[in-house]
Amino acid sequence: MAVAAGGVAIIMAVYGVLLVPLIEGAPQERRDLASLTNPVADWTETTEVDFPGLFPPDAWELGQRKRLQVDQGTAYFQHYAPNEDGDLEVQPFTLVFAPARAIDDPRPPEPPLVLTAPGGALLKFDQPVKLGVPRAGRLQQAVLRGEVTIDRAAGVDSDALHLVAHNVQLQNDFVVTPHRVEFQLGGHRGAGENLVIQLLTDAAVSPDSPLPPIRGIRSLELIKLDYLILAAPPNAAPSPTLGTTEFEVRCNGAFKFDLAASEATLRDQVRINHWSQATRQLLESLAADRMTIRFERRSDATGRTGAYGQSLPTPTDLEIAEVLAVGAPAILDSPARRVRAEAALLGYSPTDRRINLQDKQRVLLIHEDMRFEAPNLEYYLTDDRAIGRAFSEGPGWVHRDATPRQAALHVQWNEAMQLRPHDGLDVLSLYGSPEMSLGADSQFTAKNLHIWLREVETWEQGSEKPTRRVEPEKMLAEEGVRIESPQLAGNARNLEVFWEVGASQPTINDTGATTAIPAQPAGHSSGSSSPANSPFQLRADGTPGSNQQRMRVDGDLVRVHLKPAERSYEVQEITVKGSAQLREESAEPGVEPLAIAGSELRVESIGQGLFSAYVVSEQSMGKATLAARGLELFGAELQMDQRTHRTWMEGPGEARFMPTGESSPNSQLDGPATVTWQGGLEFDGQVVRVRGQVVIVFKTLGRDGSRSVVRIQGDSLDVTLNERVDFRTQVSPRSNKIEVERIEMPGAVVLDHWESSPQGEPVSIDRFLVRDVALDYASGELSGLGPGWGQSIRAGQAAPLESQPATPDARERLTLVRVAFLDRMEGNVLRKSLAFVQQVEVLADTAEHWEDWKDRETMLSSPEVVTMRGERLETAWVQDEQTRQASWEMAMVGNASVQARSFDATAHRMVYVESKDLIILEGNQRDDAQLTWARRGAAGRDSARARKIMYWKTLGNVEVDGVSSFDATFSGRLDRGGRGTAPRQR
Known part of the structure; x- marks a missing residue:
């Protein structure tokens, strides 16, 4: 036994002197990892259970062993032997770091961190350890040999940790090894080389004070990462049918897991692949130069740990909250979600599926198309x-x-x-x-x-x-x-x-x-x-054969209701408020577009691409409520039905009709004809009917520059267009322009006419009262029914002979003419011709000013009045071909008679030529014309009967043809033709 013990001691000494320095390097002065309570520590033989439930029942840590109590934890071993350097070889070796907790803390204790080395460990102290003396100094370093496991059960604020390494060195709050390491933290696992673990402690009060207890692991770092498998949150999969998923992380650089901050960092060509565990389908991938993975603990991870080692087998509580990737660019590709993202800084959260992209230039996100x-x-x-x-x-x-x-x-x-x-x-x-x-x-x-x-x-x-x-x-x-x-x-x-x-x-x-x-x-x-x-069908294409008609809508507020139609949308209703305008834009030349304007406009679809419109307008707007094909309507409220061509309006309004391009030899229409009313309007597409104080006004422009204005007033008006206005189509009308064809005003009608010279001076003012007036707008033909009457104030009088120029007073004289008739009135406003039929009476007198209107009795009482009667009166504006001057000519036909202060006459046909102040009297086969006139200075009157008599009223000259009798001092020409009766002279 002594020889064996000595051999073991020699072997341990050689290992400590030669092999340990080769493995760990030369000794360095560092802060103590663990210390004894007193300068000299004692280890004791014991079988007491310090941590119930921490070790399996058959573990050697529960049997006879030696225990070394330190401030930061407790060390266990069975055998020991000092080496030549005074270090202590122990075998097997277990070190337990149990976090301290307050006595009154109701929470379950955090599980301890356990380092186990069955192959033993080399413990280095600040003073040599002697054989036979169970006392040691301050522990400076521990080298755990062979396979080493580091374990921690799951706790309230921590996940279960299991790490397997080899030849681990423990010193100054660090656990390091250059060898391969495999670890699992909760549901996450990985492997790599060059492990560095920093333990979690509080700062020491002073170098000589006891070290603060170790509360866990601060960080875990692998200088070279082989792989990292991260358990995905339950809701990370794009579809529940994919089942459980996981993230596979690889990189060419270092991996560091900061457990205190709950984040992991990776460097150099980092790539994360999100896989379906069941199908191995690639769901997402993220590639970048650097990545930071931030974790969060599930909020329901409480109360699952009782005594030491009694943690419940629950899934990982430390879940991936966000991945921050930095690259040039960082690229996220998600085939399952059909998303691709690129940015210099890319953040991705698999839990709430949030993608955060930032870049100084631009970020790119492609989602489907x-x-x-x-x-x-x-x-x-x-x-x-x-x-x-x-x-x-x-x-x-x-x-x-x-x-x-x-x-x-x-x-x-x-x-x-x-x-x-x-x-x-x-x-x-x-x-x-x-x-x-x-x-x-x-x-x-x-x-x-x-x-x-x-x-x-x-x-x-x-x-x-x-x-x-x-x-x-x-x-x-x-x-x-x-x-x-x-x-x-x-x-x-x-x-x-x-x-x-x-x-x-x-x-x-x-x-x-x-x-x-x-x-x-x-x-x-x-x-x-x-x-x-259909003008209200909205489509996105401009393909050949598609509708080229377009509507323009303008206003302060435009509200559109759309409904589906095949693969497009059609307008169901448009409401426009404030300066509302709806205007048709036609691609066909020569077609006047439809335009609707008002303070409020509502357009509704009535099927088959047709619509009805309701417009509220204001006179102050100055714009037509509706304009189409040469027609403009103004009014407070207007409604329109495109299907029936019907447009109607209640209350006052105005219509304007653009003039035709044709003109008469003497004049043409100047600008649009305007119609105003107070009762309302009905329009069926071709006939405009208005009622209630109707007034129509149109202007003409003569070739000599003279201008005239015609105003017709009545209780109702019908305006017929040359063609029907079709609001449903943009096809050009036959005449390329829809114009006014005929104007009719039934009932009593007042017609006013103003005429001015090319210099803008008044020439005449006419006023007539008739019934049932009709006007052909293009030709100017005018008709009306009697009984009726009219008055006219005209400037100037008969032009003198060339040998007797007129005085200025004569040229400025105003003449008042009153015409009454029984049957009808007819004529042409463009040619300035007018005729009155049956029991026609004409009264002529002087007027003092342009408003000097007189009734019939007043005119008959005037000594200067001229009275003309007959069955038909014709008036015409005649232009002299030589002088290019125009004047009025008036002809009375049928029992014509004239009475004046200076002459009387009867004839079948009587003509008055204003430019010459000439009266022409013509008889018929039954009766001769008769003239009685007074010569200047003569005591009595002269008289003449003949087939034709011409009387120059201003000069007093008479010329007869076909004389029947003549009783006068002869002046002029006698023609015996006709009846051959010799004149009688005084």
Whole structure:
């Protein structure tokens, strides 16, 4: 026995002197790992149980062993032997670090940390250990030989730890080994080389004071990581059918797990793969230059540990909360969720499925067919819903490429983007003048844009589970809204759009895949039942054969209700408030577009692409309530039905009719004809009927520059157009322009006419009272029924002969003419001709001013009045071909007579030529014309009877033809033709 003991001692001494320095290196002065309570420590033989339940029942730590009590823990061993250096060889060896706890702490104690080395350990003290003396100095270092295990049961604030290493050195709160290590922490496990464990202690009060107790492990580091398997949270899998998943982590550099901070760091070509354990399907991968994995403890991890070692077999409580990756760029690829992300700084949380991207240049996120780029993005993936949550600050854009079944989509903004839940839906908000384009022809801009989205489930034929898709429910665009698309365009201060709920919507994503940022309607219809010329069918394509008619909507607030139609959306209702305008933009030349304007406008779809409109307008707006095909309507309230071509209006209003391009030889219409009323309007597409104090006004422009204005007043008016106004189509009318054809005013009518010279001076004012007036607008033909009467005030008188120029007073004289008739009135306003039929009476007198209107009795009492009677009176505006001067000519036919102060006459036909102040009297086969006149200075009157008599009233000259009798001092020409009766002279 003595020889054996001596041999063992020699072997241990050689090991301590030669092998230990080779393994651990040269001794270094370090702070003590563990110390005795007193400068000299005692170890004792014992069988007492210090930690109930910590060791198995057959463990040697519960039998006869030696115990070394230190401030930071308790060491156990069975055999020992000092070596030549005074160090102590022990075998086997177990070191227990039990965290201290207050007596009144109600929580279960944290499990101790246990280091076990069955192969023994070399203990180094600050003074040599002597054989036979069970006393040692301060412990400086412990070298655990062979296989070493480090264990800690699960506690309230810690997971179970099991680590297997070889030849471990324990010194100054560090546990190190250069050899391979395998470990498991809760549900996480890994392996590598060059282990460094830093123990968790509080700072010592002073170098000589007892060391504070070890409370656990601060960090675990592997200089070379072979692999790291992290248990995934239960909800990390994209689908419950994938079962349990795990994260496989590899890198070319170091791995450090800071348990105190609950985070792990990895360096150099780090890659994380998320696998399904059952199918080994790759769900996600993350590659970067550096990574930090942050863990969080589950909040329900309490009360599962009783006495030492009595932890419940629960899953890991330390779960992955977030992965922070740094790279150039860091790349996240998720085939299961169809997501790819790139950024210089990428944060990913498998628990709440949050992706945080930041980059000085731009980050990239591709979700299905949507591509997102911005300086930063925070995005939350969801598995049970197609829509996630997202936030981005700064300018960015989203793009979707075109496919054969859907149009390209591009959205960009300048300030921020948010995708968040709101009122049971999800709302996408874009700030900073966002712009949206769909296809090559549709653009949308506003200051801010909000789109509310909902998810619906649809069952595809042959599918075993429903497909989720995203559909818009409503949209709000704020300030500076502009829309440009093939079917709809416009501007508004604010825009609200509502999509019909509960109907079969058009497919937004043709693949049936879910999207996080809403896709738009594909816009390509095949076999739509709507008419090709529907002005309110919104489509995204501009393909040949599609409708090229477009409507423009402008206003302060535009509210649009949409309904699905095949693979597009159609407008169900449009409401515009504040400076409302709806205008048709036609691609066909020569077609006057439809335009509706008012303070409020509501347009409703009535099926088959047709609509009805309701407009509230204000006179102060100065814009037509409705304008189409050369017709303009103004009114407070207007309604329109596109299907029946019916337009109606209650209350006062105004209509304007554009003039025809044709003109008469003398004049043409100057500007539109205007109609005002007080009762209301009915329009069936071709006939406009208005009632209640109706006034129609139109103007003409003469070739010589003279102007005239005609105003007709009555109780009702019918305006017939040359063609029917078809609001349902943009096909050009036969005449290329829809114009007024005929104007009719039944009942009593007042007609006023003003005429001015090319210099703008008044020439005449006419006023007539008739019944049932009708006007052919293009030709100018005018008619009216009697009995009626009219008055006219005209400037100037008969032009003198060239040898006798007129005086200025004569040229400025005003003449008042009154005409009364029994049967009818007819003529042409463009040619300035007018006729009055049956029992016509004309009274002429002087007027003092332009408003010197007189009744019949007053005029008959005037000594200067001229009275003319007959059966038909014709007036015409005649232009001299030589002098180019125009004047009025007036002809009375049938029992014509005239009475004046200076002459009297009767004839079958009597003509007055204003330019010459000439009266022409003509008889017929039965009766001669008769003239009685007074010569200047003569005591009596002269008289003449003849077939034709011409009398120059101003000069007093007479010329006769076919004389029957003549009783006068001859002056002029006698023609014996005709009857051959010699004149009688005085």
